Amino acid sequence: MAKSTLMMNGREVGFEPGQTILDVARAHGVDIPSLCYLKDCTPTGACRVCLVEIKGARSLMAACAMPAAPGMEILTESEKVVKARKLNIELLLASGRHDCVTCEANGDCTLQDLAYRYKISELRFERPEKWYPTEDLNPMIIRDFSRCVLCGRCIQACNEVQVNRAISFGYRGAAAKIITSGDKPYHESDCVFCGQCVEVCPVGALKEKKAKGLGRPWEVEKVRTTCPYCGVGCQLWLHVKDGKIIKVTAVEDGAPNQGRLCVKGRFGYDFIYSEDRLKTPLIKENGEFRPASWDEALDLVADKFKGIIAEHGPDAIAGLSCARSINEDSYNMQKLFRAVIGTNNIDHCART
Amino acid sequence: MTNSFADFAKAKMLLVIGSNMTEAHPVAATFLKNAVLKGGELILVDPRRTDLAGFASIHAPIKVGSDIAFINGLMHVLIKEDLYDKKYVDSCCTGFETIKAKVMEYPPERAAEICGLDVDMIYQVARRLAAVKPAMLMYTLGITEHTCGVNNVLSCANLQMMLGNVGFECGGVNPLRGQNNVQGACDMGALPNVYPGYQKVGDPQAQAKFEKLWGAKLSDKPGLVMPHMMDGLVTGKIKAFYIFGENLANSEPDIKHVEHCLESAEFLVCQDIFPTETTRFADVIFPAAAWSENDGTFTNSERRVSRVRTVSTPPGEAKPNWWIFKELARRIGGQSWTSNSAQEIWDNEVSVEAPQLCGVKYARLEGDGLQWPVPSLDHPGTCTLHKDGCFTCGQGRFTPVDWTPPAEVPDAEYPFTLSTGRRLYHYHTRTQTGRCQGLNDLLGEETADISPADADSLGIEHGEMIRLRSRRGEVALKAKVTDQVPPGMVWMAFHFREACANWLTNPVFDPVSWTAEYKACAVRIEKL
Numbered sequence: 001m002a003k004s005t006l007m008m009n010g011r012e013v014g015f016e017p018g019q020t021i022l023d024v025a026r027a028h029g030v031d032i033p034s035l036c037y038l039k040d041c042t043p044t045g046a047c048r049v050c051l052v053e054i055k056g057a058r059s060l061m062a063a064c065a066m067p068a069a070p071g072m073e074i075l076t077e078s079e080k081v082v083k084a085r086k087l088n089i090e091l092l093l094a095s096g097r098h099d100c101v102t103c104e105a106n107g108d109c110t111l112q113d114l115a116y117r118y119k120i121s122e123l124r125f126e127r128p129e130k131w132y133p134t135e136d137l138n139p140m141i142i143r144d145f146s147r148c149v150l151c152g153r154c155i156q157a158c159n160e161v162q163v164n165r166a167i168s169f170g171y172r173g174a175a176a177k178i179i180t181s182g183d184k185p186y187h188e189s190d191c192v193f194c195g196q197c198v199e200v201c202p203v204g205a206l207k208e209k210k211a212k213g214l215g216r217p218w219e220v221e222k223v224r225t226t227c228p229y230c231g232v233g234c235q236l237w238l239h240v241k242d243g244k245i246i247k248v249t250a251v252e253d254g255a256p257n258q259g260r261l262c263v264k265g266r267f268g269y270d271f272i273y274s275e276d277r278l279k280t281p282l283i284k285e286n287g288e289f290r291p292a293s294w295d296e297a298l299d300l301v302a303d304k305f306k307g308i309i310a311e312h313g314p315d316a317i318a319g320l321s322c323a324r325s326i327n328e329d330s331y332n333m334q335k336l337f338r339a340v341i342g343t344n345n346i347d348h349c350a351r352t
Numbered sequence: 353m354t355n356s357f358a359d360f361a362k363a364k365m366l367l368v369i370g371s372n373m374t375e376a377h378p379v380a381a382t383f384l385k386n387a388v389l390k391g392g393e394l395i396l397v398d399p400r401r402t403d404l405a406g407f408a409s410i411h412a413p414i415k416v417g418s419d420i421a422f423i424n425g426l427m428h429v430l431i432k433e434d435l436y437d438k439k440y441v442d443s444c445c446t447g448f449e450t451i452k453a454k455v456m457e458y459p460p461e462r463a464a465e466i467c468g469l470d471v472d473m474i475y476q477v478a479r480r481l482a483a484v485k486p487a488m489l490m491y492t493l494g495i496t497e498h499t500c501g502v503n504n505v506l507s508c509a510n511l512q513m514m515l516g517n518v519g520f521e522c523g524g525v526n527p528l529r530g531q532n533n534v535q536g537a538c539d540m541g542a543l544p545n546v547y548p549g550y551q552k553v554g555d556p557q558a559q560a561k562f563e564k565l566w567g568a569k570l571s572d573k574p575g576l577v578m579p580h581m582m583d584g585l586v587t588g589k590i591k592a593f594y595i596f597g598e599n600l601a602n603s604e605p606d607i608k609h610v611e612h613c614l615e616s617a618e619f620l621v622c623q624d625i626f627p628t629e630t631t632r633f634a635d636v637i638f639p640a641a642a643w644s645e646n647d648g649t650f651t652n653s654e655r656r657v658s659r660v661r662t663v664s665t666p667p668g669e670a671k672p673n674w675w676i677f678k679e680l681a682r683r684i685g686g687q688s689w690t691s692n693s694a695q696e697i698w699d700n701e702v703s704v705e706a707p708q709l710c711g712v713k714y715a716r717l718e719g720d721g722l723q724w725p726v727p728s729l730d731h732p733g734t735c736t737l738h739k740d741g742c743f744t745c746g747q748g749r750f751t752p753v754d755w756t757p758p759a760e761v762p763d764a765e766y767p768f769t770l771s772t773g774r775r776l777y778h779y780h781t782r783t784q785t786g787r788c789q790g791l792n793d794l795l796g797e798e799t800a801d802i803s804p805a806d807a808d809s810l811g812i813e814h815g816e817m818i819r820l821r822s823r824r825g826e827v828a829l830k831a832k833v834t835d836q837v838p839p840g841m842v843w844m845a846f847h848f849r850e851a852c853a854n855w856l857t858n859p860v861f862d863p864v865s866w867t868a869e870y871k872a873c874a875v876r877i878e879k880l
Binding site for chain 2: 139160162163192209223225227228230231233234235240243244254255256257260261262265268269270271274276277280281282283289292294297298299302305306308312314315317320321322326327329330331333335336337338339340343344345346348350
């Protein structure tokens with residue numbers, strides 16, 4: 001069957017059945033801006049930022065929700081589209097306290113980017129005067145309702161991506177709010193602190209508490225690594241400023257986790273900065289540990305091992321490697337035991 | 353895992369046995385839940401009504417340790433009702449007659465009685481599994497942490513072969529590994545019976561190969577497994593013990609016994625990033641670089657080798673672990689190992705020596721890594737093992753196994769079964785998560801999870817302090833009354849020192865894998 005085609009900004013492009021206009025645009029490098037759209041989730045069409053003009057349609061349509069059809073003639077950046085899009089962005093800007101200077105999302109905010117792209121320089125509409133109070137009660141996530149644009153991405157992330165079903169839309173009209181069951185704070189709800197809601201929040205409404213004030217996006221270097229906890233091996237971005245991890249996000253579209261993390265992967269990184277870290281070799285003397293140089297500690301162990309090998313044979317020494325550390329560490333440890341000490345008494349906790 | 357995490361969300365039928373995935377492997381569980389939302393079917397087999405039960409079409413709450421009886425019962429129905437994959441069994445497998453004879457001894461009525469299930473449930477599960485192909489089986493430590501752990505695993509494999517589900521996308525037998533690099537540590541040969549890449553100690557060819565590569569005479573005698581090393585400390589057979597990054601004093605069963613072993617060590621070396629309950633017993637402690645202070649690789653459950661990258665230097669004098677071992681090699685044996693970074697170790701040694709990893713070089717690991725086997729530099733990696741039922745070893749071998757009960761079952765004195773595992777907010781002995789801001793606020797103490805029925809009959813309120821006692825020890829902690837737990841069971845984790853499940857657990861082991869029976873011991877509950 002020949003591929004279906006449609007016209008996008010005067011160019012003929014092919015598409016697969018089931019693709020939305022937004023899918024088709026992105027597949028062909030046409031940049032339709034979006035805000036509420038969340039990949040692989042049911043489109044909500046809530047923010048009206050991705051509006052496009054379709055020839056013959058009575059009104060502008062949300063590209064994220066509109067299925068592509070053969071022969072459609074679509075304009076993604078026409079005067080009519082830009083005017084409506086701009087209006088919608090202005091309304092979003094007026095919906096809350098979008099003062100970027102004091103916002104943690106400054107520099108990493110879709111609404112800010114949209115306002116800039118569409119050259120919005122002043123607010124024509126009045127902002128509401130009151131908002132729901134910020135929830136800062138749990139240790140991980142700050143919920144700043146004054147900055148929430150009610151796009152619903154957090155709800156989709158919670159219900160469709162992570163399927164934890166902890167949040168949904170609550171109340172109506174101007175009182176609308178993202179709520180947990182019974183509108184309880186996160187830590188008293190079904191929330192399991194995976195932080196996927198924070199990951200997908202396009203504005204500054206949901207933010208990592210531990211990262212607050214520690215670095216702006218443009219000051220941060222992102223380093224890709226693998227999570228140190230369970231055996232799924234999630235891919236992480238470490239956000240590093242001055243050699244220190246200030247927060248962790250998921251590698252989008254990376255295998256195996258496809259942009260998802262759990263509470264430990266996202267928030268369990270700061271143990272490395274604990275003051276309890278062992279910083280120097282220690283030797284026990286009269287029941288107490290005392291600091292020692294590497295030379296002294298290594299030589300002590302080497303001499304002791306050599307003595308035991310000489311007296312009792314290599315099989316009198318045994319070692320356990322670490323299932324948390326890197327492959328190369330386990331490799332070198334088993335090589336030490338086999339090729340230097342001369343025993344196969346090397347194991348690790350795979351069996352426990 | 354024979355298959356990949358990418359299969360989870362696409363699977364049409366999922367059988368999860370002994371895996372509390374939403375807490376122990378939360379991200380894997382999200383894909384499984386996605387599959388259910390898209391119309392896939394989940395069958396959950398677990399003594400506890402864990403969160404996944406809310407997504408399951410059938411939750412079979414089998415008694416702790418009755419997995420083999422359950423699976424033999426399923427296979428009995430599959431054969432009796434001619435629902436098994438005859439073509440697959442005939443062309444891809446051997447030993448069908450022997451497994452048939454064995455499972456005929458497990459009619460559903462008998463299996464149901466052992467498992468504490470309604471007999472209809474066994475018929476129902478067997479028929480549902482046979483109705484959708486392929487079905488994907490996942491298990492975790494609920495299968496392996498038993499004195500019959502190996503037989504439990506064999507049962508999972510038997511069932512999946514009989515259903516013709518091994519070797520296909522969204523099928524297979526998939527153990528979720530508990531630790532980030534437990535797969536890798538095995539691959540690297542940190543096991544007493546294999547060299548890197550599972551080449552057997554005792555195989556003269558493998559020995560000759562590594563003697564040449566490492567320029568040293570090697571022992572042909574397989575080494576000791578961990579429980580025997582520990583026993584050796586007490587008997588004096590083992591004089592020196594070197595523990596790298598393990599907190600045995602909390603993580604092993606029967607803490608009193610473990611600490612007695614550690615105390616008995618003539619010379620104990622610990623290498624770690626923190627002082628732990630285990631390092632107290634050390635004679636020398638080496639301070640090590642941690643996760644983000646190392647360049648290197650981890651290998652996950654689906655055999656994917658992924659990069660780990662450095663963001664900062666280790667604190668104080670702490671050093672990379674590989675460097676410490678290299679230094680000891682020089683000082684003990686006068687050996688001068690040439691590899692001087694994790695990358696050099698991998699590229700010049702690991703990937704040269706392990707056949708499955710020949711095609712894996714750091715240069716190929718920049719993005720999503722590679723799933724072994726990767727036999728050559730142009731090989732894309734392997735998502736599914738035993739492709740199309742062509743087993744790596746030739747044919748899939750059915751291994752008949754009998755059900756055996758846990759070593760310690762409830763009696764008049766200790767009338768409850770204690771089962772153990774992990775909770776969402778902490779990891780193992782909390783050496784790491786206990787030092788992360790906020791995680792202790794989300795979960796600050798251990799509880800003894802008991803059923804409402806038992807709480808009621810013992811007169812215990814939710815949140816009340818109680819004492820649990822086993823033949824090995826006792827702990828005092830709060831009761832958590834939850835309908836996740838069936839009557840007759842107590843459930844605990846091993847994250848917190850004072851109320852660690854391992855004061856109570858039973859140091860008995862599977863005779864092949866030497867995995868401890870963390871999932872079952874007998875306890876009694878005392879009101880305080």
